[in-house]
Amino acid sequence: xxxxxxxxxxxxxxGLAAGGALAALGGWRAALAQSHPAPTAELRGAExxxxxxxxxxxxxxxxxxxxxxxxxxxxxxLRWREGDTVTLHVTNRLREQxxxxxxxxxxxSNMDGVPGLSFDGIDPGQTFTYRFDVRQSGTYWxxxxxxxxxxxxxxxxIVIDPRRRDPIASDRDYTxxxxxxxxxxxxxxxxxxxxxxxxxxxxxxxxQSLADNAGDRGWRAALADxxxxxxxxxxxxxxxxxxxxxxxxxxxxxTPAANWTGLFKPGERVRLRFxxxxxxxxxxxxxxxxxxxxxxADGQDVRPVDVEEFRIGVAxxxxxxxxxxxxxxxxxxxxxxxxxxxxxxTLAPRAGMQASVPEMDxxxxxxxxxxxxxxxxxGSQPMPAGHAGHGADAGQxxxxxxxxxxxxxxxxxxxxxxxxxxxxxxDPGPGLRDNGRRVLTYADLRSVREPDxxxxxxxEIELHLTGNMERYMWSFNGVKFxxxxxxxxxxxxRVRFVLVNDTMMTHPIHLHGLWSDLESPDGAxxxxxxxxxxxxxxxxxxxxxxxxxxxxxxxxxxxxxxxAGMFRAVVVE
Amino acid sequence: xxxxxxxxxQAAALALLFTAAAxxxxxxxxxxMSSMAMPAATAPIGKPGDAARVTRTINxxxxxxxxxxxxxxxxxxxxxxxxxxxxxxxxxHELVLGTDADLKAHYDMMMKDPGMRHEEANxxxxxxxxxxxxxxxxxxxxxxxxxCLEPGHYSAGMKGAxxxx
Numbered sequence: 001x002x003x004x005x006x007x008x009x010x011x012x013x014x015g016l017a018a019g020g021a022l023a024a025l026g027g028w029r030a031a032l033a034q035s036h037p038a039p040t041a042e043l044r045g046a047e048x049x050x051x052x053x054x055x056x057x058x059x060x061x062x063x064x065x066x067x068x069x070x071x072x073x074x075x076x077x078l079r080w081r082e083g084d085t086v087t088l089h090v091t092n093r094l095r096e097q098x099x100x101x102x103x104x105x106x107x108x109s110n111m112d113g114v115p116g117l118s119f120d121g122i123d124p125g126q127t128f129t130y131r132f133d134v135r136q137s138g139t140y141w142x143x144x145x146x147x148x149x150x151x152x153x154x155x156x157x158i159v160i161d162p163r164r165r166d167p168i169a170s171d172r173d174y175t176x177x178x179x180x181x182x183x184x185x186x187x188x189x190x191x192x193x194x195x196x197x198x199x200x201x202x203x204x205x206x207x208q209s210l211a212d213n214a215g216d217r218g219w220r221a222a223l224a225d226x227x228x229x230x231x232x233x234x235x236x237x238x239x240x241x242x243x244x245x246x247x248x249x250x251x252x253x254x255t256p257a258a259n260w261t262g263l264f265k266p267g268e269r270v271r272l273r274f275x276x277x278x279x280x281x282x283x284x285x286x287x288x289x290x291x292x293x294x295x296x297a298d299g300q301d302v303r304p305v306d307v308e309e310f311r312i313g314v315a316x317x318x319x320x321x322x323x324x325x326x327x328x329x330x331x332x333x334x335x336x337x338x339x340x341x342x343x344x345x346t347l348a349p350r351a352g353m354q355a356s357v358p359e360m361d362x363x364x365x366x367x368x369x370x371x372x373x374x375x376x377x378x379g380s381q382p383m384p385a386g387h388a389g390h391g392a393d394a395g396q397x398x399x400x401x402x403x404x405x406x407x408x409x410x411x412x413x414x415x416x417x418x419x420x421x422x423x424x425x426x427d428p429g430p431g432l433r434d435n436g437r438r439v440l441t442y443a444d445l446r447s448v449r450e451p452d453x454x455x456x457x458x459x460e461i462e463l464h465l466t467g468n469m470e471r472y473m474w475s476f477n478g479v480k481f482x483x484x485x486x487x488x489x490x491x492x493x494r495v496r497f498v499l500v501n502d503t504m505m506t507h508p509i510h511l512h513g514l515w516s517d518l519e520s521p522d523g524a525x526x527x528x529x530x531x532x533x534x535x536x537x538x539x540x541x542x543x544x545x546x547x548x549x550x551x552x553x554x555x556x557x558x559x560x561x562x563x564a565g566m567f568r569a570v571v572v573e
Numbered sequence: 574x575x576x577x578x579x580x581x582x583q584a585a586a587l588a589l590l591f592t593a594a595a596x597x598x599x600x601x602x603x604x605x606m607s608s609m610a611m612p613a614a615t616a617p618i619g620k621p622g623d624a625a626r627v628t629r630t631i632n633x634x635x636x637x638x639x640x641x642x643x644x645x646x647x648x649x650x651x652x653x654x655x656x657x658x659x660x661x662x663x664x665x666h667e668l669v670l671g672t673d674a675d676l677k678a679h680y681d682m683m684m685k686d687p688g689m690r691h692e693e694a695n696x697x698x699x700x701x702x703x704x705x706x707x708x709x710x711x712x713x714x715x716x717x718x719x720x721c722l723e724p725g726h727y728s729a730g731m732k733g734a735x736x737x738x
Contacts, residue, residue, distance in 0.1 A: 167665035167723055169700040269701070293663045301725070304637040304663040321663055321701075448664075448725035 015059045015248045015255020040072050040156070040253060044079040046086050050100070052122075052144075052154065053093035059248050059255050062183045066153035067094065067144065073253050074177050074277065075142070075156025082137040082163040088130040090122060094149075097121040100130070101145040101512070101553075102158065103315060104299055104530035107132040109550020112512055114145045117551045117569055121146060137162035138299025139175070139273040139317045148186035148279070150559055155179060155277035160299075167448075168295045170271035170321060174262045178274065178312070178334050178343050180247040180281040190560055193241055197472045200245040201338075239363070239430060239505075241472075241560060242280040244341025249281065251332065256344035259354060264347055266327050271295075273319050276312040279559035282337035282506060282533075284311050284432060287330050287347065288358055292320040294440055298529040301448040310440035311337065311429055313508035313533035315557040318440075322347070329353040337431055337506070339363050364431045366504055372418015372537035421500055421539040423521045429506060429535045442518065442540075445527040451517055453545040454525055457496035461487060465534060465556070465566070467503040472564055474503075474556065480565025487554065487570045489546035498541045501534040507561065508533045511570065513552040517543040531557060546572045618670055618717045619737075621694035622653035622710040630655045633733075635699070637662035639726050641719070644733030653710040660699040666721045666731070667698035670709060676720045680727045711737045 055068040069075030080086050092098045099121050101113040111132045115121030122128045137160045144154035157175040182189060192199045254260035264270050272292075276283060286292075286309040293304045296319035304321075312318055312334075324330055329348035336342060339360045346354050401420055426443035427433070467474045476484070489495055497516070499509060510531040519541045520526040534540055549572045556566035631654055634642045648654050658668045669676060697705040711717060720732040 165665070168663070169665060295664060301664070303639070303729075448723075448729070450725065450728065 014257040015250075016061060016257060040074050040077060041070065042077040042079055046080075046084045048078060048086070048088045049091070050075070050088060051091045051093055052098050052100075055153075057153070059181050059250070060183055064183050067098075067149045068153050069156060072156075073153040074179065075154060077157045077159065077175055078142070080134050080158065080160045082134055082160055085131065085133050089127055090130065091127040092122040092124050095124055097123055097146055098149060098154075099144055099146045100142050100154075102130075102140070102142050103510070104140040104317075105132075105158070106135050106513070106515075106548070109513060109548065109552065112550075112552065114512065114551075114553045117553055118512075134160055136160060136299065137166075138296055138301070139275065139319050140299050141177070141275045141277055141315075141317065143277060145553070148190070148559065148563075150277075151180075151182065151186040151189075151279040153181075157273070157275055157277075159273065167301065168271060168319070168321065169269070171268035172262070172264055172270040173273070174270070175252070175273045175275060176262075176332065176345065177252050177277050178281075178283050178285075179250045179253075179276075180242075180278040180336075181250055182242075182246045182248075184246055186279070186559075189242060189246060190563060193560060194472045194564075197241060197469050200241065200243040200340075239338035239366070240280065240282070240336065240340070241505075241558075243338050244336060247281065247336070247341060249283075249334065249336060249341050249343035251334065251343045251345035254345065256342065256357070260345040261351055261353075262345070262347050263351065264324055264349060266325055266349060267323065270322050270324065270347065271319060272322065272332075273317065274312055275317045276314050278314050280314065282311060282313050282508075283334040283343065284309060284337060284361075285332070285334045286310075286358075286437065287322060287332050288355070289326075289330050290322045290324055290347075292322055294444070295319050295321055297445050297527060298531060300528045302527060303446045303448060305440065305444045306438070307440040307444070308437040309432070309435075311432060311533075313506070313531060313557075315508050315510055315531040316529075316533065329355040331355045331357055333358055335360050337429075339431070361431065361435065364433070366430055366536060369422075370430055370504055370536035372420055372502075417502055418537040421537045423539050423541075424535075425521065425526075425540075427535060427538070429533075442527070442533075445518075445529075447525075447527045449528075450525060451515065451528060451543075451545070453494060453547065455494045455545075457494050457543050459493075460496045460498055462498040462500065463568075465499060465501045465503055465507050465509070467505070467561075467566075469503070469505075472560075474561040474564040474566035476566060476568055481555075481567040481569075482565060484568055486551075487568055489544070489570060489572045491546055491549050491572055493546050495544050495546065496541055497544055498539065499532070499534055500539045501536055504536045506533060506535050507566070508557040509555070510557045511544065511552065511554045513548050513550065514544050514546065514570075514572070517545075519543060548572060617713045617715070618672060618675075618695070619709055619711040619713070622655075622708040624655070624708050626653040626710075627655045627708060628652055630657060632657045632659065633668065634659050634661045635666035635668065635721060635731075637664060639721070639729040639731040641668070641721075641731065641733040645736070646733075647736045647738060648711050650714045650737050651710070651712055653708065656707045656709065657704065658697050658699065658706060659704045660701055663701045665698065665700050665723060666726065667696060667723060668707065668719050669696040669722050670707065670717055670719050670735075671695065673718045676718055676722065676727065676732070680720070680722045683722045684724055711735065714738060 050069050054065045055071050057066040066073050090100055099113045099115050109118050111130050112118040140158040143150045157177050252260040291306050293306050295304050298317055327349050329346050332345040334343040426441045428439040428441050432439045463476045466478045508531050515528050516532050517525050518527045552570040554568045554570045555562045660666050697707050699705050714737050717735040720727045
């Protein structure tokens with residue numbers, strides 16, 4: 001294992017105070033003199049010129065090159081108005097093909113920006129003009145859908161102001177875009193994962209932990225436990241494939257040390273639009289000292305709910321309102337789900353103020369429920385409230401035996417099959433259970449508006465999320481994209497998608513172009529989303545109205561999982 | 574939004590014309606007008622009250638659970654009431670007085686064209702934490718409904734009723 005000297009390691013995790021995109025100052029020499037990251041521009045209006053290029057950056061003390069828009073990382077915030085027609089001229093100044101996908105935006109398929117599926121991509125030197133009507137409002141984002149450009153910096157926020165007065169009034173309005181930066185070449189990261197999938201996992205059970213475990217429970221139980229994990233080709237600390245061992249986590253492009261700061265006056269209502277623009281990282285977000293009122297999810301207004309913490313899956317967005325009353329700083333603390341690092345930012349009455357940064361939570365290893373086993377044999381993982389033992393809480397979806405209808409799910413494409421899965425929308429997920437804080441779950445999310453098309457689905461499509469972690473293979477139903485046929489929907493039909501997570505990892509599943517209307521465990525419409533996150537051994541269903549023709553991407557939004565084949569085309573005919 | 578307001582006021586003007594026509598026709602020879610659909614807006618719900626004649630004040634809270642508290646109130650016919658409305662939620666709510674049919678029609682219009690805003694005397698629209706009031710004279714016995722016509726709220730059950738005794 002590579003080890004960094006303590007000081008270098010600290011700088012690597014915390015980042016440089018002066019990190020960020022440096023192009024504006026003209027090259028490497030100027031970079032050294034830079035004292036603040038260039039603030040990300042906000043572009044308003046109906047016509048935009050976006051130039052994709054390479055920009056030198058330095059987040060950790062090592063000079064690197066990022067993929068940027070107009071020289072910025074994150075890319076400029078685009079502010080649109082519901083009802084406008086927007087025109088976006090995107091010019092490629094890279095040496096490779098590029099693309100921009102407008103995540104969560106309803107548009108014609110040929111404007112969706114997925115090379116090979118919705119258009120040809122944008123070749124070097126070329127300009128592609130996107131044009132579409134804006135038919136929604138809220139918080140969204142955009143990113144490259146080419147290669148690993150999303151990992152190297154090509155992501156930015158979209159805020160669409162509603163045509164009517166916004167029902168969520170606030171005195172301040174900030175986007176808070178979380179992301180993960182690596183100094184490594186993402187292709188190398190991917191190759192390392194393929195050769196050695198736990199390369200970045202620094203929390204594997206060691207001989208010492210086996211001995212500790214044996215001390216508590218006896219060697220026989222401890223060894224049986226270890227053997228069981230090995231047979232499953234899984235490992236109970238397998239929370240994230242790519243971790244703080246290579247990542248520096250950013251808030252609005254700023255490292256924890258650079259400390260992005262949003263200003264407020266005590267008593268003001270501050271709207272924070274959280275966007276997870278990471279390639280691979282789920283974040284658990286809290287602001288010690290403040291209650292967060294969640295008012296929107298994936299751009300859609302939800303009935304307000306007060307929480308102390310929420311988990312944001314890759315590609316999800318959550319809008320929250322906070323009302324800091326005191327004349328002091330508050331830390332926006334976003335720890336990576338695997339607790340290998342964190343992003344940090346600050347809300348403060350004056351620039352330069354800061355609050356203490358909490359310790360990261362302890363790692364919680366996965367338990368029997370996450371493995372889809374009926375009994376909690378290991379005793380290592382408490383069940384969430386209401387789900388102890390058999391029967392569980394029918395209201396949020398108790399355990400059900402799972403059918404595995406696809407023979408292809410067995411074999412190398414999928415190394416484990418859970419016996420029981422459950423919907424448990426009220427489960428905050430691994431690492432957040434029973435942590436003493438009020439944590440948001442999907443059970444809390446209820447759209448304010450019902451969908452215009454709220455018909456019951458006429459048929460059901462069941463897909464299993466499958467993987468073989470030891471070989472870094474990821475797929476739907478054990479078949480990776482290159483071997484799979486598209487999912488065909490008839491124009492105008494309403495379909496229920498049932499997703500069953502057969503793996504032990506958490507996956508954010510994104511359907512382009514069409515809403516995913518999450519169902520409650522009793523089959524009623526609950527909340528409209530564009531990205532649905534599934535915990536290990538979880539079963540979730542949602543409705544889709546096939547109301548826009550064309551080819552749509554449907555994939556796990558963990559970048560390396562998508563690249564590995566956890567991707568399907570959905571065709572609306 | 575301007576268009577929507579204009580359209581709304583046109584609809585209201587049209588409704589008034591209908592009322593006048595119906596009353597005129599009715600007053601003439603008692604001809605049966607039932608074949609002519611009466612616009613809902615003409616149903617009697619009372620009229621804006623004179624603040625000097627207020628005999629009673631009623632407090633109503635609006636919240637994010639999509640409810641009014643209380644959602645049932647009683648007044649006497651002929652009474653002028655001040656309704657103090659407080660938005661205790663985190664998102665905008667409004668209280669609009671009307672008949673059920675009227676509220677439903679307005680709500681459907683709001684869903685199609687959410688640019689509309691209610692600033693008439695029978696309505697109060699409040700951002701989070703704000704308070705406002707309606708002074709209203711309820712002149713005929715019966716039931717006057719109220720609702721929040723923000724998209725999604727009315728259909729989620731954010732409605733109530735005034736029993737005029």
